[in-house]
Amino acid sequence: MVQSSTRPSVTDGDDLARAQPGWYGSFNSPYYASTHEKFRAKVRAFVEREVAPRTHEWDETKTIPREVYRKTYEAGIMPAVVGKPWPKELVPECPEPEGFDYFHELIVFDEFARCGSGGVLWGLLEGIHIGLPPVLNFGSEDLRRRVGAPCLRGEGIICLAITEPYAGSDVANIRCEAKLDPSGKFYSVTGEKKWITNGIWADYFTVAVRTGGPGMGGISLLVIERSMPGVDCRRMDCMGVWASGTTFITFEDVKVPVENLIGNENEGFKYIMHNFNHERWGFVIQANRFARVCYEESFKYAHRRRTFGKPLIEHPVIRHKLAEMIRQVEATHCLLETITYQMNTMTKEEAAKALAGITALAKVQSTKVFEFCAREAAQVFGGASYVRGGQGEKVERLYRDVRAYAIPGGSEEIMLDLGVRQAMKQWKIAQSRL
Numbered sequence: 001m002v003q004s005s006t007r008p009s010v011t012d013g014d015d016l017a018r019a020q021p022g023w024y025g026s027f028n029s030p031y032y033a034s035t036h037e038k039f040r041a042k043v044r045a046f047v048e049r050e051v052a053p054r055t056h057e058w059d060e061t062k063t064i065p066r067e068v069y070r071k072t073y074e075a076g077i078m079p080a081v082v083g084k085p086w087p088k089e090l091v092p093e094c095p096e097p098e099g100f101d102y103f104h105e106l107i108v109f110d111e112f113a114r115c116g117s118g119g120v121l122w123g124l125l126e127g128i129h130i131g132l133p134p135v136l137n138f139g140s141e142d143l144r145r146r147v148g149a150p151c152l153r154g155e156g157i158i159c160l161a162i163t164e165p166y167a168g169s170d171v172a173n174i175r176c177e178a179k180l181d182p183s184g185k186f187y188s189v190t191g192e193k194k195w196i197t198n199g200i201w202a203d204y205f206t207v208a209v210r211t212g213g214p215g216m217g218g219i220s221l222l223v224i225e226r227s228m229p230g231v232d233c234r235r236m237d238c239m240g241v242w243a244s245g246t247t248f249i250t251f252e253d254v255k256v257p258v259e260n261l262i263g264n265e266n267e268g269f270k271y272i273m274h275n276f277n278h279e280r281w282g283f284v285i286q287a288n289r290f291a292r293v294c295y296e297e298s299f300k301y302a303h304r305r306r307t308f309g310k311p312l313i314e315h316p317v318i319r320h321k322l323a324e325m326i327r328q329v330e331a332t333h334c335l336l337e338t339i340t341y342q343m344n345t346m347t348k349e350e351a352a353k354a355l356a357g358i359t360a361l362a363k364v365q366s367t368k369v370f371e372f373c374a375r376e377a378a379q380v381f382g383g384a385s386y387v388r389g390g391q392g393e394k395v396e397r398l399y400r401d402v403r404a405y406a407i408p409g410g411s412e413e414i415m416l417d418l419g420v421r422q423a424m425k426q427w428k429i430a431q432s433r434l
Contacts, residue, residue: 039107043107043108046072051124052115055120058123062119062245063201068124069154078125079152081125083133083278106285109121109285116393116394116398118286119240119244119401127158127160130197131151132147132151134271134275135147135148137274138221138263140259158203158206162174162272165192169414171216174219185258187209193251194249197245204224208221208272209222211266222256224256228256229254229255232251240400280359287366287405288329292373294325298377298380301392321379324372329369332365358422360415360418360419361415371402378399
């Protein structure tokens with residue numbers, strides 16, 4: 001892949017130094033071409049028109065109107081969040097951006113995150129981002145068309161249901177059981193799933209189930225449909241990401257046709273791991289833009305707010321906070337773009353092996369930076385960050401969302417260990433060649 005360097009024209013809000021990624025303004029970049037610039041302008045216009053004005057309302061009411069999903073598709077955005085290649089055979093009426101790649105997908109999440117709400121971003125995009133790729137990548141053609149097409153068009157909502165009350169990052173020990181009926185026509189699924197994003201309003205559930213023995217070798221993936229008897233969903237009240245529809249799901253003897261099996265039986269763990277890199281990469285984009293939003297909001301507020309007879313920005317301690325925030329954000333963004341370039345230039349098989357460790361570490365980096373910036377922004381805003389709504393609205397809301405990024409998708413502790421274990425594995429391989 002060869003990209004031309006580009007310097008897009010400055011748009012609204014981009015004149016604040018470091019409030020946007022460097023390529024938006026005066027920096028040259030080898031990663032972006034004019035197609036990315038055009039796509040970014042389209043996505044930003046959609047967010048400014050359809051999302052940002054209603055973010056506070058959706059967060060407070062803990063819901064997103066279903067028509068917004070359809071609008072996101074009609075704007076040519078929804079199919080961009082399920083990875084390469086563009087699913088053109090499922091949505092032929094929705095043209096793909098020229099040269100579509102992972103930088104286009106990065107732009108979607110980065111721009112949507114400017115709304116300053118993890119709940120709205122998750123409620124609208126995260127469900128399909130993590131729930132549909134297993135169907136598209138490993139499902140049958142019938143499953144791809146029956147489930148994938150309506151979700152891409154915003155007519156159906158899908159979620160990923162892996163985590164259980166007793167198995168979070170420890171995916172290999174899930175208990176939700178799927179027993180194949182003697183007729184061989186359906187599975188009977190019984191079990192529980194917890195902390196499931198979008199579950200409360202999902203039409204389809206990509207579910208990790210145990211079809212074989214203990215451990216990773218006994219796991220399969222099934223698509224369970226809400227219309228199937230025995231599916232019960234209860235909303236969970238959580239610290240943050242209020243509009244994401246976090247759900248506790250109970251499956252009680254749900255009859256699932258064998259046609260809803262994704263890929264092969266007992267190979268589900270492989271499919272889950274294949275999807276995790278893409279999911280965690282998405283978290284890096286979101287968390288780092290949220291950190292950047294904290295910086296941007298703090299920078300602007302520091303110019304408006306006066307203390308001791310002068311603007312906050314004239315106090316060295318405040319400038320120090322801003323410098324520390326953007327230093328970390330920019331470093332993380334550079335790592336993000338490096339990983340994204342590898343995703344574009346490696347085969348999926350190569351990327352699955354080479355990027356697992358560094359993507360895990362990048363997730364930790366981004367969530368720690370997000371946490372740091374949310375805290376520092378709250379200090380800059382003072383009491384204004386302690387009130388829902390008003391000048392500190394984004395900072396207050398993002399402070400609540402921090403834990404939703406540090407824990408789901410692989411907790412920081414698990415990710416740090418994974419990063420080192422991957423390094424150990426690569427070192428052993430290198431040593432064996434000596």
